[in-house]
Amino acid sequence: MDYKQELITTIHDLNCDLSRLEGHLIQLSQTSPTAVIIPSLYEELERPALASIRDHLKQCAFVNHVIICLYADTQDKYTRAVQFFESLPQPTLILWENGPRVTGILETLRDRGLDLLHYRGKGRAVWLGLGVASLMADAIALHDADITTYDRSYPLKLLFPLLEKEFGIAFSKAYYARIGNNPRSMHGRVTRLFVAPLITSLMELFGYRDYLRYLNAYRYPLSGEFALSSDLALNTRIPANWGLEVGLLAEVYRNVALKRIAQIDLGVFEHKHQPLGTAANKGLQKMCRDILLSVLRTLTETEQVVLTADHIQALRVKFRREAQNLTRQYFVDARFNDLLYDRHKEEITLECFEQVILQAGQQYLEDPTGTQIPDWTRAIAVMPNLREQLREVVSADMAEARASAGFQFQPVPQLQSLTGSLSASN
Template sequence: MRPDVRDWLHQRTFSADSWYASELLAAKAERNATVSVVLPALDEERTVGTIVSTIRERLVERCPLVDELVVIDSGSVDRTAEVATAAGARVVHVDTVLPGHGCRPGKGEALWKSLHVTTGELVVFLDSDLIRFDHRFVIGLLGPLLTDSTIGYVKALYDRPLSTTEGIVPSGGGRVTELVARPLLNAFWPQLAGFVQPLSGEYAGRRTLLEEVPFVSGYGVEFGLLVDLLRRAGLNALAQVDLGVRRHSHQNDAALGRMAGQILQTALARRPGAGRPEGELLQFLRTGDGLEAVSWDVTVVERPPMRTLRDAEARAWRQA
């Protein structure tokens, strides 16, 4: 193991059990900080309500650690928006944010636009398909940011039980991580090899830092943020927190292949001297007539750092 990775693992890996909400509330008040929690959502009516109501009850009403709770709806056709609103979140449809810049499909677009409609100094991102959500996820992600000013970005690590036809496998579930993301990081950005779950959908950061980097529109957003934040802030500004166990729905292999394609696109675009790679992924289905080739566009689009957008809007306003 590289010495810098060994040192980072020792100094920048924490446990969510290290903090209580009450002590973080005191640290938040001392620093005059504000916290926004963002859930990107697409057809998650089954789970989003429980997550929102748990955060509101435990971390807004009982202990006001969270100031702003926002669900960014990416065009759900089910009752995601209604359920989230009833549970106590402010729901924002992604198409209504920065309409002059258009709208791209994908999770990264929702996260990027959330920076424009939230105000918290600290921003916590949570996937909205979590099962048996624990409010300590939020506490754990905020802990390093509220107690160490040198840390700017925190990712979750956890065990991921994998549901199979034979029951629950205690570990696993991170197939794209192990087959694509981890080999890429170890080969090209070995400083980041210590991240246990580099693609985790639960992470938090300081707004000042998040607004300095681009957001990839699709599933490559987590990979892109890690690489770009390493370049922007250095390894010591990044940390990870053990949240225990994370349960969520799982996708089939074909969907994971498309996810892997977007992550590969994101990685290749960040290699020194790299051009934009081809964005087509060919997959195959067996039909009654034989094999059918299905082409998918896995091209990712990078949204610029939100800071540059705000600066451009300010200049336009001064010149008007």
């Protein structure tokens, strides 16, 4: 059994009774509504993972609203997405983040002095989704669209700590084991081979700074699955690059007391993989670059650490040794569990990540500014009814899509309490 607690609260799955938790969460959600946000490219609709997620969400009576933040190139693709999610029993909004109506609202915002149009990717999708969800829900869960091991225990586990008032939790973060099949092997390369040795190396260089201790407490700091209160959603700046997950943790660190932060075990977890990349601005190497820039920036902002070129060189040396030590430990763990482990390939990967440290470190010394989307409180100060306008244009987009597809919206029936047990295997 693993009972270990960290600087933040760790909620283990010690064979918990998920059916009991589900029944309680259904009751809690009647007075404290919940929402699930899924940022998605249109291409995810053509892969099996999102269809499975949709089908599991149908059974989640504790989820009161679903918001899909969709990036689609054409009206036809957006219409197909509306049809794809039409079977969900929950009130569902398909937010066409790059559609003409949403773009028009962002143009108005720009004309009033706040330009968000130059932000792209998952960061903007998350920002838009959080704004709309905060109108309707007290607790908001967010996860990616490519999870292949998904079941309804995922949103249940993420949302429950926020709605159980005795816990006092405002932010919950998933952790899990990334184990792939065909062949069975360890995944999660950026967490295992970059973030873990990076944090250890930074602590050896600068001491046990509070921010580094906080990051080190997360068992899977790069998980894309989390839940937060609507108040926190409105007061959080969203990173607009591939450092979104670790950058979001920095925002939580600034805004939330440690006793109100939790991480929760989702078990064995898997989704699609990014390529390593052939340069520092591609694939996982780009992700590592953005992560390092975020961590260095937050160290300076919160811990007053002044970085020099000598620090970057020392970090590179320490990182290599720490990462090499970890590959030996991963090898032992993998072999014991009969997992395929190519130690040579792992070493090649960490050598690529090592080069990223030099390049990203130099970039930070030249320009330490970041790319974060202003929080919603600032946007509302510019346009007080911004969230309401977004919700209205989403409804208009969906009505137009339904009319063009020749089908009518049916009123959503009241969700009833679900029976049957949840699977605890994932």
